[in-house]
Amino acid sequence: MSDERDSFAHYRARMDALGFTPSSVLGQNFLLDPSLHRWIAEQAAPGPHDVVVEIGVGLGFLTRELAARAQRVVAVEIDARLLQLAPEELGHATNIQWVAGDALGGPGRTLVPEVAAAGRDAVAAGGSLLVVANLPYAISGPLLAELQALDVLPQRAVLLVQKELAQRVAAPCGADDYGGLSALVQATWQARSLRDVPPQVFRPRPKVMSAILGLVRREPGLLAQCSGRERRTFAAFVRQLFQQRRKVLRTTLPAAAAAIGCVPPPLSPELLAGRAEQLSPDTLVAWWRQCTPLPG
Numbered sequence: 001m002s003d004e005r006d007s008f009a010h011y012r013a014r015m016d017a018l019g020f021t022p023s024s025v026l027g028q029n030f031l032l033d034p035s036l037h038r039w040i041a042e043q044a045a046p047g048p049h050d051v052v053v054e055i056g057v058g059l060g061f062l063t064r065e066l067a068a069r070a071q072r073v074v075a076v077e078i079d080a081r082l083l084q085l086a087p088e089e090l091g092h093a094t095n096i097q098w099v100a101g102d103a104l105g106g107p108g109r110t111l112v113p114e115v116a117a118a119g120r121d122a123v124a125a126g127g128s129l130l131v132v133a134n135l136p137y138a139i140s141g142p143l144l145a146e147l148q149a150l151d152v153l154p155q156r157a158v159l160l161v162q163k164e165l166a167q168r169v170a171a172p173c174g175a176d177d178y179g180g181l182s183a184l185v186q187a188t189w190q191a192r193s194l195r196d197v198p199p200q201v202f203r204p205r206p207k208v209m210s211a212i213l214g215l216v217r218r219e220p221g222l223l224a225q226c227s228g229r230e231r232r233t234f235a236a237f238v239r240q241l242f243q244q245r246r247k248v249l250r251t252t253l254p255a256a257a258a259a260i261g262c263v264p265p266p267l268s269p270e271l272l273a274g275r276a277e278q279l280s281p282d283t284l285v286a287w288w289r290q291c292t293p294l295p296g
Helices: 002-017 034-044 061-067 080-089 113-124 137-148 163-170 180-186 228-243 249-259 281-290
Strands: 051-055 072-077 096-100 129-134 156-162 189-197 210-217
Touching: 034 061, 034 129, 034 156, 034 210, 051 061, 051 113, 061 072, 061 129, 072 080, 072 113, 080 096, 113 129, 137 156, 137 163, 137 180, 137 228, 156 163, 156 189, 163 180, 163 189, 163 210, 180 189, 180 228, 180 281, 228 249, 228 281
Parallel strands: 051 072, 051 129, 072 096, 129 156
Antiparallel strands: 156 210, 189 210
């Protein structure tokens, strides 16, 4: 423990030497608790054939834990200052690929191509794609939607997010917090809020409670055999369906089907009198599959 705390002191000195201050614009809050770095890596549980995508490298503490376990770590960091610091401190690790830029820096705010490449590499090595991230609230929803649209789905993801978001993603059908993002994620993964993380273990301290969200791919998954393009279509269907969640399905279902160029499935008046938040992920997938393309 003392060595790890000394390590943080060393980083702190390096940050000061570089004139580094955390950026509020980038939503930077650095996790300082070494026991949590290890715990997150243990939850991700990378094996010797797995490739881990880490989004938000920060000071590199968690990167070190992941690199000690995985075949390779693809470390994506938007802050060029941190990409100067972390690789120098972890230079002994030869299995880290450093990627400079926004994780959602692909065309149309999609994931950068290195993430999809990591998935293909994991499959080629006989392993799995895993994702670990400390996510600012503003990009958490869009990033989850983009992970769901990858051709190679992450087998597991361990995400440090605001507690409110973790609760929303893991909310069961019918709960007040259940919404489009809950349904989209749970159609692909089993989602659980694993533990709360208090503000005092971060620098600077955030104003809200955080939580660690765990995702494990559903086996057999409802959408596991679909292509990324098909899952993106499903996401558009769900997004439109939940846009006016207080309206009955008689109104919202045709609009959701039209958003993906389809006609909705024929359903009973009783079902059409319900609302989107009453539909389980399994039901949403079934109805999406029953939509038929518009003629012409």
